Amino acid sequence: MSSLVIDSLGRPQRILLIGGTSEIGLAIVSSLSTATTEVVLAGRDAVRMAAAAGALADCSAGVQVFEMDVTDSSGSSKTLNEIFTREVDIAIIAAGALPVQAAALADARTARSALEVNGYGAAAALLTCHEQMRNQGHGRLVALSSIAAARPRPSNYIYGAGKAMLDFLCRGLVESPDPRVQVLLVRPGFVRTKMTAHMPAAPFATDPATVAASVAAWSNKSRGSQIMWVPAVLQHVARVMSLLPLALLRKLDR
Amino acid sequence: MSGLDVEKRKPSELTWQRFTGWGMTSPTVAREVQPTSTEEVIDAVLQGSRMLVRGLGRSYGDAAQCAGGLLLNLRQMTSLTWHDDGIVTVGAGMSVRDLINIATPQGWFVPVSPGTSWVSIGGAIAADVHGKNHHRDGSFGSHVLRIGIVDGNGRYCEIRPDDPRFWATVGGMGLTGAIVDATLQLIPVASAKMSVSTRRTQDFDDTVAQLQRADSSRYSVAWLDCLATGSACGRGVVTFGDHAPAGARSTRDLRMSSPVLAEPKVTVPRWSPSLLLNKHTVAMFNSVWHKRAPRSRDGEVQSISEFFHPLDAVAMWNRAYGGRGFVQYQFVVPDSAHEELRSIFLRLVKAQVPSFLTVLKRFGPGNSGFLSFPIAGWTLTVDIPTDVPDLMRLLDSMDQQVAAAGGRVYLAKDSRMPAQMLPQMYPRLDAWLQLRNQMDPRGVFASDLGRRLHLANAPRD
Numbered sequence: 260m261s262s263l264v265i266d267s268l269g270r271p272q273r274i275l276l277i278g279g280t281s282e283i284g285l286a287i288v289s290s291l292s293t294a295t296t297e298v299v300l301a302g303r304d305a306v307r308m309a310a311a312a313g314a315l316a317d318c319s320a321g322v323q324v325f326e327m328d329v330t331d332s333s334g335s336s337k338t339l340n341e342i343f344t345r346e347v348d349i350a351i352i353a354a355g356a357l358p359v360q361a362a363a364l365a366d367a368r369t370a371r372s373a374l375e376v377n378g379y380g381a382a383a384a385l386l387t388c389h390e391q392m393r394n395q396g397h398g399r400l401v402a403l404s405s406i407a408a409a410r411p412r413p414s415n416y417i418y419g420a421g422k423a424m425l426d427f428l429c430r431g432l433v434e435s436p437d438p439r440v441q442v443l444l445v446r447p448g449f450v451r452t453k454m455t456a457h458m459p460a461a462p463f464a465t466d467p468a469t470v471a472a473s474v475a476a477w478s479n480k481s482r483g484s485q486i487m488w489v490p491a492v493l494q495h496v497a498r499v500m501s502l503l504p505l506a507l508l509r510k511l512d513r
Numbered sequence: 514m515s516g517l518d519v520e521k522r523k524p525s526e527l528t529w530q531r532f533t534g535w536g537m538t539s540p541t542v543a544r545e546v547q548p549t550s551t552e553e554v555i556d557a558v559l560q561g562s563r564m565l566v567r568g569l570g571r572s573y574g575d576a577a578q579c580a581g582g583l584l585l586n587l588r589q590m591t592s593l594t595w596h597d598d599g600i601v602t603v604g605a606g607m608s609v610r611d612l613i614n615i616a617t618p619q620g621w622f623v624p625v626s627p628g629t630s631w632v633s634i635g636g637a638i639a640a641d642v643h644g645k646n647h648h649r650d651g652s653f654g655s656h657v658l659r660i661g662i663v664d665g666n667g668r669y670c671e672i673r674p675d676d677p678r679f680w681a682t683v684g685g686m687g688l689t690g691a692i693v694d695a696t697l698q699l700i701p702v703a704s705a706k707m708s709v710s711t712r713r714t715q716d717f718d719d720t721v722a723q724l725q726r727a728d729s730s731r732y733s734v735a736w737l738d739c740l741a742t743g744s745a746c747g748r749g750v751v752t753f754g755d756h757a758p759a760g761a762r763s764t765r766d767l768r769m770s771s772p773v774l775a776e777p778k779v780t781v782p783r784w785s786p787s788l789l790l791n792k793h794t795v796a797m798f799n800s801v802w803h804k805r806a807p808r809s810r811d812g813e814v815q816s817i818s819e820f821f822h823p824l825d826a827v828a829m830w831n832r833a834y835g836g837r838g839f840v841q842y843q844f845v846v847p848d849s850a851h852e853e854l855r856s857i858f859l860r861l862v863k864a865q866v867p868s869f870l871t872v873l874k875r876f877g878p879g880n881s882g883f884l885s886f887p888i889a890g891w892t893l894t895v896d897i898p899t900d901v902p903d904l905m906r907l908l909d910s911m912d913q914q915v916a917a918a919g920g921r922v923y924l925a926k927d928s929r930m931p932a933q934m935l936p937q938m939y940p941r942l943d944a945w946l947q948l949r950n951q952m953d954p955r956g957v958f959a960s961d962l963g964r965r966l967h968l969a970n971a972p973r974d
Contacts, residue, residue: 267838268899268928
């Protein structure tokens with residue numbers, strides 16, 4: 260078994276992306292990866308991951324692909340254990356799905372599926388990676404939450420409920436840190452991706468490259484566990500939103 | 514207490530602490546214990562958690578870090594036994610500094626002294642450190658007669674130069690076991706002073722020629738101004754000398770002081786601003802340092818501290834680089850690779866890296882250490898803040914150039930070399946890996962450097 264640690268210039272040797280086709284996740288991997296970095300993609304869609312692996316070939320030392328469904332508790336735990344037989348410097352938890360709110364409300368199975376992926380599945384993956392990193396003695400964990408987790412909004416509270424579970428758990432890891440593992444909880448606002456292409460952009464919309472640059476800046480400076488809003492101004496927006504009367508929030512969310 | 518059971522120790526001793534190398538980069542956490550005897554070291558090894566001995570933390574990169582593991586601090590294992598003819602057996606936790614202070618008044622001196630005296634004897638062996646006398650006397654391991662080591666099976670072994678395990682341990686970066694004591698041959702000296710010659714040089718060729726001319730002296734070294742360009746490119750100050758004869762006294766200090774080595778005069782504060790050392794301040798320092806050196810002077814009497822350890826006068830000087838930390842890049846290329854040496858130096862000048870500690874030295878033949886750094890040739894050392902633009906690409910490319918020239922990068926300084934460069938630079942790596950696996954089959958001893966460079970892997974087919 261070989262073991263890996265991040266070098267003095269911030270260069271990781273092995274990065275894991277859970278949610279291996281996530282546009283934001285892949286942008287983060289690209290921004291952290293160098294010609295000597297091995298990349299591991301873990302996710303449900305092998306075909307799309309193979310395409311992503313091809314795109315990453317030039318900026319990495321090789322890409323491994325693992326089929327894994329975070330909602331399959333025992334399967335994903337087994338796969339993660341296999342991945343961690345070689346150490347992972349940085350793991351990014353980007354597994355998630357954005358359901359259409361109306362459809363999720365109309366069909367409990369759709370809602371449950373969204374809650375399982377965004378909430379339970381992502382949170383379980385986060386905890387497994389955290390445990391593996393504690394065992395290996397070092398590591399950096401990046402969890403992608405969302406501003407949707409800040410306050411239930413009529414348009415996306417089912418998605419937000421799942422993300423809130425991940426967010427709350429990850430906040431716990433940030434606020435009660437284990438010194439061996441640095442945790443970054445990322446709370447992006449509206450990010451322009453394929454997943455959101457059918458929606459009108461919200462104020463302070465950003466793109467995957469901007470989120471990735473913020474994560475890379477954190478990783479390169481190794482500032483320790485923290486919560487990061489992207490863009491940073493959203494921290495204040497979220498604070499204001501939490502104070503808004505419900506009636507006004509409903510109006511704004513139309 | 515008969516053994517070192519970390520679980521029974523006070524919780525305060527079991528808290529995770531943050532460690533970095535001297536370059537203050539890549540922090541990781543570990544628990545630290547201070548065994549007081551070989552038996553306690555054996556107990557710790559038998560418990561089998563990932564561990565490493567950390568000496569005085571002067572290796573620049575991650576060689577003395579063990580992420581998530583146990584660091585054995587041997588500062589309490591500093592026994593000293595005199596034998597005949599300048600032979601001493603010392604605890605691995607003793608510093609070169611303490612040994613100089615004890616031995617020099619009795620007419621003996623350490624055979625090899627690195628650029629700082631704050632180095633433990635165990636660390637000096639593990640990194641096979643060199644000094645200004647390498648071209649004549651070789652590195653530290655060449656003067657070690659016996660090593661007492663606790664291997665990965667928890668067995669105390671005495672290994673000598675006729676045993677391959679000895680040469681796997683000399684330069685083995687602490688990964689073959691916990692060095693707990695060693696027997697060394699010291700060299701006789703007639704005074705506690707140095708007789709020093711200085712030549713101020715005008716350019717790179719002049720520096721190289723003057724340093725070659727100084728080969729006949731026991732000690733020699735050149736400091737270079739790596740920011741000067743044009744006709745002054747490669748200008749520097751060459752100093753060489755030997756221990757002064759009996760009766761010699763410094764012109765500045767007429768008293769034979771005790772202890773021999775001076776205490777630091779100032780300490781750089783913990784929160785030193787990063788901007789203190791930038792291209793402009795370092796260029797100014799380099800220029801002043803060059804101009805204040807005599808054009809040519811012989812027979813100046815200097816103290817041991819002044820000659821061997823000038824930077825020890827400033828405690829925690831590494832903090833001057835601020836929170837960003839720095840990389841020290843040291844490589845050696847064979848004598849024949851003179852043009853590569855010039856080419857690499859010119860690349861550093863072109864990149865205008867703000868290094869105030871750029872040092873060129875001559876190496877004599879290497880020893881039998883499997884991972885020992887020195888080979889006959891030229892070694893250049895440069896300090897580079899980590900925020901120099903495009904530093905990763907510059908150093909990666911310099912690695913390639915060094916390896917292609919038959920040279921190598923010093924592991925005790927390294928914090929960023931890609932692992933795939935190692936087999937080319939250290940052709941006896943596989944043999945070392947075999948020996949390491951034999952001495953530590955369970956992989957108890959581990960460092961961040963070892964993990965980064967895959968030194969804990971099984972030998973390749």
